[in-house]
Every structure is written in C-alpha cells, then in structure tokens.
Amino acid sequence: xxxxxxxHLLRVAIVLAVSAVLASVPASxxxxxxxxxxxxxxxxxxxxxxxxPLDARRLPRSDLVGLWQSVLWADGYLPRASxxxxxxxxxxxxxxxxxxxHGLVADGVAGAQTFGFAGSRLMYRQPWTVYAGERYTLPxxxxxxxxxxxxxxxxLLPLRADTATLxxxxxxx
Numbered sequence: 193x194x195x196x197x198x199x200h201l202l203r204v205a206i207v208l209a210v211s212a213v214l215a216s217v218p219a220s221x222x223x224x225x226x227x228x229x230x231x232x233x234x235x236x237x238x239x240x241x242x243x244x245p246l247d248a249r250r251l252p253r254s255d256l257v258g259l260w261q262s263v264l265w266a267d268g269y270l271p272r273a274s275x276x277x278x279x280x281x282x283x284x285x286x287x288x289x290x291x292x293x294h295g296l297v298a299d300g301v302a303g304a305q306t307f308g309f310a311g312s313r314l315m316y317r318q319p320w321t322v323y324a325g326e327r328y329t330l331p332x333x334x335x336x337x338x339x340x341x342x343x344x345x346x347x348l349l350p351l352r353a354d355t356a357t358l359x360x361x362x363x364x365x
Contacts, residue, residue, distance in 0.1 A: 236334075240311035243256060244301070245303035245304070246301065253355075255352040255361060256353040257279045257356075258360060260279075264287065265325075266323055266328040268325070270283070270286045276360070287302055288300035314332075332351075
C-alpha cells in the first residue's frame with residue numbers, strides 16, 4: 193500500500209474501534225435516570241412483563257412489591273393491611289395461590305409470566321389506567337413518559353422499582 197491510503201485506513205480503523213468500545217461503556221451516572229421506575233409503553237397488556245422477579249431474596253422491599261401486593265389485594269388474595277411493600281412469607285404464599293388459580297407455575301415468585309398475566313387486566317378508565325381486579329379496581333396513572341404513578345398522601349407519586357417510597361411503605365415496620 194503506497195501513499196497515504198495505509199495511514200488513513202489505520203486512522204479510520206482506530207476511530208471505529210474506539211467508537212465501538214465507547215458505545216459499549218455504560219453511560220455515566222449523570223446520563224442515567226436517577227431511579228428505576230415501573231414503566232410501560234404501547235399496549236397496556238404488555239406493560240408489566242419486564243417487572244420483577246420479586247421474592248424475599250431478590251427485592252425484599254420496594255414500591256413495586258407494594259404494587260404487586262395491591263394486585264393481590266384487588267384480586268382478594270391479601271387483606272389491605274398486608275400491603276407493606278415487603279415481600280414476606282404471606283406475600284409469597286398469596287402469590288403462589290394466585291399463580292395456581294390462574295394456571296401459572298406456582299413458585300411464589302412474581303416474575304415475567306406472573307406480571308404479564310396480571311398486566312392483561314390493565315385498562316383505561318379516563319383519566320386513569322386501572323388494574324381490574326377480581327374484587328376491587330386499583331387506580332393507577334401511566335404518564336406520557338410511561339411511568340406508573342399512584343395517588344399517595346394527596347398527590348401522584350411515581351412507583352419505584354428499586355426502593356420503597358410510598359406512605360404505605362414508610363409506615364410498614
């Protein structure tokens with residue numbers, strides 16, 4: 193290879209290699225969202241398939257656990273007082289029974305299949321997105337950015353998938 197073609201191609205190859213490495217590096221903390229939220233896009237029925245898995249070892253306490261417990265309450269599997277945002281033995285057993293009654297693998301872990309089945313009961317009732325439970329309706333709101341919110345102490349708060357922030361979560365001991 194004579195002339196400048198060799199060095200030029202080498203520079204292009206280096207730029208491409210560096211670009212590929214940089215593209216695989218996670219974004220800095222400033223570029224990432226500060227929190228992990230329960231979100232959805234498009235059809236409501238697919239919104240919750242990527243939530244979980246929830247159990248006492250993987251995510252013992254969060255708003256997401258509170259949401260799952262609220263689903264169990266809305267379907268009649270937990271009393272309202274058991275919505276504590278803690279994935280305890282009572283939640284695991286209620287989840288296992290709920291799964292069995294809905295033809296799912298009854299392992300007591302709220303994973304993609306379980307959340308996906310529950311998500312099929314999401315519907316719009318303007319201005320809310322609701323979970324249409326077997327006994328109760330659970331009002332939620334999906335924002336224009338896809339973040340799920342609940343009414344908590346007089347205001348709408350986003351549901352966090354990574355920590356417990358809701359009033360009911362703070363009051364649980």
